[in-house]
Amino acid sequence: MAPLSAKEIILEYVCPCFGMILGNFMFAAPVQDLKAAIVKGDLGSLNPTPWGFMMGNCMGWVLYGTLLKNMWVFFGNAPGLLISIWLNLGAVKLLYQGHHVKEMRESTVAFLDKKEQQPRIPAAGDEDNETATNSTEDWATIIYNVTSQATPAPARHEAIVMFMSTLWVILGTILAFVDAMDFDAKVFMVGIVTNCIVFFFYGAPLSTIFTVLKERDSVSIHIPTMILNTANASFWCAYGLAISDYFIGVPNGLGAIFGGIQIFLYMTFPRSSSSSSSSGGAKDATERGSGATQETQQVGNGSSTQINSATTRDAENGFVVASA
Numbered sequence: 001m002a003p004l005s006a007k008e009i010i011l012e013y014v015c016p017c018f019g020m021i022l023g024n025f026m027f028a029a030p031v032q033d034l035k036a037a038i039v040k041g042d043l044g045s046l047n048p049t050p051w052g053f054m055m056g057n058c059m060g061w062v063l064y065g066t067l068l069k070n071m072w073v074f075f076g077n078a079p080g081l082l083i084s085i086w087l088n089l090g091a092v093k094l095l096y097q098g099h100h101v102k103e104m105r106e107s108t109v110a111f112l113d114k115k116e117q118q119p120r121i122p123a124a125g126d127e128d129n130e131t132a133t134n135s136t137e138d139w140a141t142i143i144y145n146v147t148s149q150a151t152p153a154p155a156r157h158e159a160i161v162m163f164m165s166t167l168w169v170i171l172g173t174i175l176a177f178v179d180a181m182d183f184d185a186k187v188f189m190v191g192i193v194t195n196c197i198v199f200f201f202y203g204a205p206l207s208t209i210f211t212v213l214k215e216r217d218s219v220s221i222h223i224p225t226m227i228l229n230t231a232n233a234s235f236w237c238a239y240g241l242a243i244s245d246y247f248i249g250v251p252n253g254l255g256a257i258f259g260g261i262q263i264f265l266y267m268t269f270p271r272s273s274s275s276s277s278s279s280g281g282a283k284d285a286t287e288r289g290s291g292a293t294q295e296t297q298q299v300g301n302g303s304s305t306q307i308n309s310a311t312t313r314d315a316e317n318g319f320v321v322a323s324a
Helices: 006-027 029-040 049-068 071-113 129-147 156-177 183-200 203-215 223-242 246-268 273-289 312-317
Strands: none
Touching (some): 006 029, 006 071, 006 223, 029 071, 049 071, 049 183, 071 156, 183 246
16 A cells, blocks of 8 residues: 555545534534523524534534545534534523513513403502402412413424434435445435535525625624634535545535635725724623634534524624535
C-alpha cells in the first residue's frame, strides 16, 4: 500500500476531522439556550422548527455513514441526532406549556368578563362571614372552570418531528427488505433524500442575504455563526470532492458559497451605529443566557446549519451546509 501524500492526508483526514468537530459544536449551540428557556418556562424567541429538520437531517447522514461505513459522516452526525431528540422533546414541552398558560389567561379574562361570573368581593372592614364565604366560593368556581377545561393543543412541531421519523422508518424498511435494490441504489436514495432536507434550509441564508442587500446594513448577519458555518462547510466540501462523494461535496459547497457571500456583504455593508448598539445589547443578553447560535439549524454534519440561537435574527442567519 503506497503511503498517503500530504494532500490526501489533509483532504481525507484533517478536513473531515475538523468538520466533524465544528459540526458537533454547532449542533450543541442551542443546548444552553433551551436549558435557560426550560428554567424560565418559556421558549421566548427560540424557533424550534429547525430542530425538527435537524433531527431528520442527522438521521439521514447517520444512515448514509452506516451504509458507507464512513466514520467521519457517522460520528459527525450521531451526536447531533441525540442532541436534536432532546431539543425537540424540550421544545414540545415548552410549546404545550405556553399554549396552556395562554388558554388559562384568556379563559380567566372571559369568565371575569361575564357579569354573572364576577365574584363578590367584600368591602374593606366588612366582617360579613356570608359575603366572604360567597366570594371564596365564586373564586373557587372560576378557578375550577378555568383549570379543568379541555382545550385542543396545536401540534405543528410534533407533526414535523413525526414526519421526519416516519420518512426515515419507511426508507429504512425499503433498504432492509427490498432485495431488488443494489447497494449503489440504496446509497443514492439515502443521499438524495438527505440532500433534499438540507436544501430546505437554504431559505434561511438566502433570506439574510436579501435582507442585507435591501437594507444595505449587515446587522442581520450573526458573525460567529457565519464564520463557523463557512469553515465547517468548506471542510466538508473539500472532503466530499476529495473522495468523489458529491452528496457531501455539493450541498456543503453551496453552503460555503453562501457563507462567502455573507462575509462579502458584511465587509461591504458595515453595520449602522444604531443597529450596532441595539444588536450589541442583544448579543450581551444572548451571551448571558447561554452561548447562542442558531437556526441553525445545524443540520447534517457536514451540515452546518444554524440551529437556533437565542434570537430570531441569529436563527435566520446561519446557513445549512449539508453534512457529510
